[in-house]
Amino acid sequence: MALKIRLARAGSKKRPYYHIVVADSRSPRDGRFIEAVGAWNPLLPRDGERVKIDADRVKHWLGHGALPTDRVARFLDQAGLVKREARNNPNKAEPGKKAQERAALMAKAQEEAAAAAAAAAAPVEASAE
Template sequence: MSLKIRLARAGSKKRPYYHIVIADVRSPRDGRFIETVGAWNPMLPKDGDRVKIDEDRVKHWLGHGAQPTDRVARFLDAAGLTKREARNNPSKGEPGKKAQERAAAIKQAQEAAAAALAAAQETSAE
């Protein structure tokens, strides 16, 4: 049985509140879970008591092979329970294929215009 430490949504519409739970990977997000090990209230300020974690139980479940989701891994890293590797996607900031083609066409047009201008200046100088 593969376990996840993940968020289960609670709270009303537009007022989110999440429980940090241990659940089987096959169960739905807000469905059956094994144990609640914490809570996250995103409506509170970041410097306040936004995340509450039962550290002993989280250590217990991590020892039994539970894998945290990315968001929960951030919380556990902030609490000093696990180490989260920083993600790096350098290609994400690059423009798409069509935008690159447009940029190349604009650059080519600018070079052609600069060459024509240089040729016109040479003929007028003679």
Template sequence: MALKIRLARAGSKKRPYYHVVVADARSPRDGRFIESLGSWNPLLPKDGERVKVDADRVKHWLSHGAQPTDRVLRFLDEAGLAKRDARSNPKKAEPGKKAQERAALLKKAQEDAAAAVAAAAAAPAEAEAATAE
């Protein structure tokens, strides 16, 4: 049986409140669970007590092979109960392929326009030099 430590939503419409629970991975999000380990109230200020977790029970379930979800792993990392690896995606900030193509076309058009302006500025100067001779 694959165990997950995850969030089960409670609260009313537009007023979320979550329970941190241990459940079988196949059970529904808000359905049957094995044990409740704590709670998370996202409506409270971030510097307050938003997350409450029973550390002993979390350690117990982690030792029995329960896998925390990403969000719960963040909470456990803040509490010092589990280690969360920092994610690094250096390509995330790069523009997409089509945006890069558009930028290249725009740059080429600007260079062509600058060359045309330079040629237009040089042409009257050459014409004046030719008439002066």
């Protein structure tokens, strides 16, 4: 059985509250879980008691092969329980393929317009002399 330490949503509409739970990876997000090991309230300020974790139980489940999701791994890293590797995606800020094609077409059209304007302006200067 593949175990995950993940978030289960609670709270009402537009008022999120999450339980940090140990669950079978095949069970639904808000469905059956084995044990609740903490909570996260994203509405609280970052410097307050936003994340609560039962460190002993988390260590127990990590020892039994439970894998934390990325968000939970961030919380566990802040608590000093798991080392989370920093991610790097240098292509994240680049526009998509279609947007790059549109930008190339616009640049080409601007170059052609500038060349046409320069060609139109050149004979006028020559005839003036």
